[in-house]
Amino acid sequence: MERIEHHASFKGRQEVWQHASASTGTDMKFGIYLPPQALAGERCPVLYWLSGLTCSEQNFITKAGVQQYAAQHGLIVVAPDTSPRGPGVPDDAAYDLGQGAGFYVNATQQPWAAHYRMQDYVAEELPALIEQHFPATQARGIFGHSMGGHGALVTALRHPGRYRSVSAFAPIAAPAQVPWGQKALTAYLGSDPKVWADWDAAALIAQARAERLPLLIDQGEADEFLPQLRPDLLQAACEKAGHPITLRMQPGYDHSYYFIASFMGEHVAHHAAALRG
Numbered sequence: 001m002e003r004i005e006h007h008a009s010f011k012g013r014q015e016v017w018q019h020a021s022a023s024t025g026t027d028m029k030f031g032i033y034l035p036p037q038a039l040a041g042e043r044c045p046v047l048y049w050l051s052g053l054t055c056s057e058q059n060f061i062t063k064a065g066v067q068q069y070a071a072q073h074g075l076i077v078v079a080p081d082t083s084p085r086g087p088g089v090p091d092d093a094a095y096d097l098g099q100g101a102g103f104y105v106n107a108t109q110q111p112w113a114a115h116y117r118m119q120d121y122v123a124e125e126l127p128a129l130i131e132q133h134f135p136a137t138q139a140r141g142i143f144g145h146s147m148g149g150h151g152a153l154v155t156a157l158r159h160p161g162r163y164r165s166v167s168a169f170a171p172i173a174a175p176a177q178v179p180w181g182q183k184a185l186t187a188y189l190g191s192d193p194k195v196w197a198d199w200d201a202a203a204l205i206a207q208a209r210a211e212r213l214p215l216l217i218d219q220g221e222a223d224e225f226l227p228q229l230r231p232d233l234l235q236a237a238c239e240k241a242g243h244p245i246t247l248r249m250q251p252g253y254d255h256s257y258y259f260i261a262s263f264m265g266e267h268v269a270h271h272a273a274a275l276r277g
């Protein structure tokens with residue numbers, strides 16, 4: 001494992017690491033913010049961020065403004081890349097499939113199956129690596145944006161007991177029912193919608209009997225991608241299943257990191273209450 005960037009930030013340190021991933025069979029990069037409490041030797045809870053389409057580990061760490069809030073609450077924040085990458089890794093000319101668009105699933109279809117195992121990476125390999133090599137406790141939260149909001153929701157719902165908190169900004173909340181999701185799920189998992197249901201937050205909510213982790217979701221009302229996101233379908237599924245959800249429609253906000261940064265403090269506080277409370 002190699003540290004390839006480090007920057008002082010809010011009396012803590014923003015770092016980027018690269019390592020060989022057993023899940024993807026490629027080198028993977030992740031950003032990690034170590035708050036001042038961690039630099040002083042305290043073990044801290046870890047908040048995982050999953051980014052959206054086209055992102056690397058850089059978008060979130062440079063645009064979301066998370067560091068000041070992580071420092072305030074004493075949380076480590078980890079932000080991985082959104083897919084395997086490299087010359088031997090399959091790709092697609094479109095921005096919504098292939099490199100930069102792993103959708104946080106374990107692909108079963110060719111040519112994707114060998115490397116596109118992002119669910120194993122974010123839910124298993126990365127937390128094990130973070131908890132072994134950094135001053136981290138096993139208290140974990142997860143959040144994300146758009147494709148990464150979908151990733152955060154399904155990762156938490158698929159692993160009851162593994163996360164203490166979950167939230168999302170403008171998530172692809174019902175991927176099996178929208179074009180972005182249908183395209184990716186078909187490519188990575190095949191054409192059977194019964195298989196897609198295991199990777200769809202709105203569908204998983206109906207089965208989430210082992211745990212009812214409250215969902216916090218912010219959604220911009222001026223989001224140009226709203227027809228791809230459908231938070232209304234997730235809200236309806238939550239209401240039917242009795243699953244706690246706070247969906248906040250935010251007037252005037254679009255899909256960008258300006259929106260994310262505007263509510264970042266409230267999301268980090270939501271996670272801190274569960275992780276340090």
Ligand SMILES: N[C@@H](CCC(=O)N[C@@H](CSC=O)C(=O)NCC(=O)O)C(=O)O
Nearest residue numbers: 052053054055059095145146147148257
């Ligand atoms: N038209 C854009 C589409 C890509 C885009 O908007 N990506 C979003 C996430 S969308 C859902 O997952 C994003 O986070 N972009 C990075 C950023 O820094 O804003 C395109 O062609 O790029």
